[in-house]
Amino acid sequence: MGTSKVETLTVPDPELVNPHDAIIKITRTAICGSDLHLYDGFIPTMEAGDIMGHEFMGIVEEVGKDVHNLKRGDRVVVPFTIACGNCLFCKKKIWSACDNTNPNAHLMEAAYGYSGSGLFGYSHMMGGYAGGQAQYARALRQRRPVEARDGPARRESALPL
């Protein structure tokens, strides 16, 4: 809730917005070293009320109408970078350069010259998406989440990606 201030709050649950979205019930989430850049105010365009968390895993709760590779109940790890799967960069598997997933790309163009992909919970200029340090998250373009196979080791840890 401001620089150097993080707290837990009750906020509305996320909802499906686009046909390739999925709602994930989060089971594990990470606090990353790079969250410190947000916490310290080093990355601009973080605002009061933003939800952090870009490494998370959980159980699929609901999927959009064009998601065919996931169903309710699947366990998934959600990647930090939101990648469309179809642009020139995604075709080359350069996921972090996806140029279709940052709704605020103009802010990155002003600050960095060019925008990369949208990111979960990582400032407005990198998409303005809510992150996964929450009970539920809206995951996007879910043709690419990694399916977490059954097994205690994987189920019990969320690794920084």
Added chain:
Amino acid sequence: MSTALNEKPNAESLPASSGAAILQDGHYLAPPEDKDGKLWARTTALIQGSPDDLYALWRANENTPLWQEQIEEVVITGVNTSRWTMKDGDKTITWNAEIVADEPGKRIVWRSLDGDINEAGEVIFEPAPADRGTFVTVLMEFRIGKLASAWETLTGRNPKQGVIENLRHFKALAETGEIPNSQTAPHGDRGVVGKMKRSLYGETIPTPPGATAV
């Protein structure tokens, strides 16, 4: 952010001395320059898709509200004419437009005929080398006057940035079947400053729906 025209790296550098009119051929124009009450915008995107398919998506004017910001409705009124409505809250502006050049798979040129906007534009579709998709270049010219008071106060966005954002939306829709949108992301209380910054970040301009259903 919303003031400077941001030319994309793919844009060809242009001869500075040309006096050609904007609607002739976008590749041999003087660089966009604002003068005599005109605003110019020029932007290019590399889009995965064939020139024919992208042309068809653009040419379907009735679907424009899916991907252009704040276009409420486009009614086809003739083979080459249409009536456009832009809306924000209780404010509405309308104008009639006609297509003055139409080359399937290559380019479309249009202009407004009457109404609350005075504009002309061209979109060009060209195959990129090595099967890398299609370069889509948009050129637009606005005459300020009614437009400045109508569009800019309506959208809160410089018309030039609006052209850039609309091409971005078009690319996302063409490549992915949807337009990225974070405007409904849950959040805690933003406070006074955070609320003001939404407008600075362009987040108060509704992202076009892209797809019709989730």
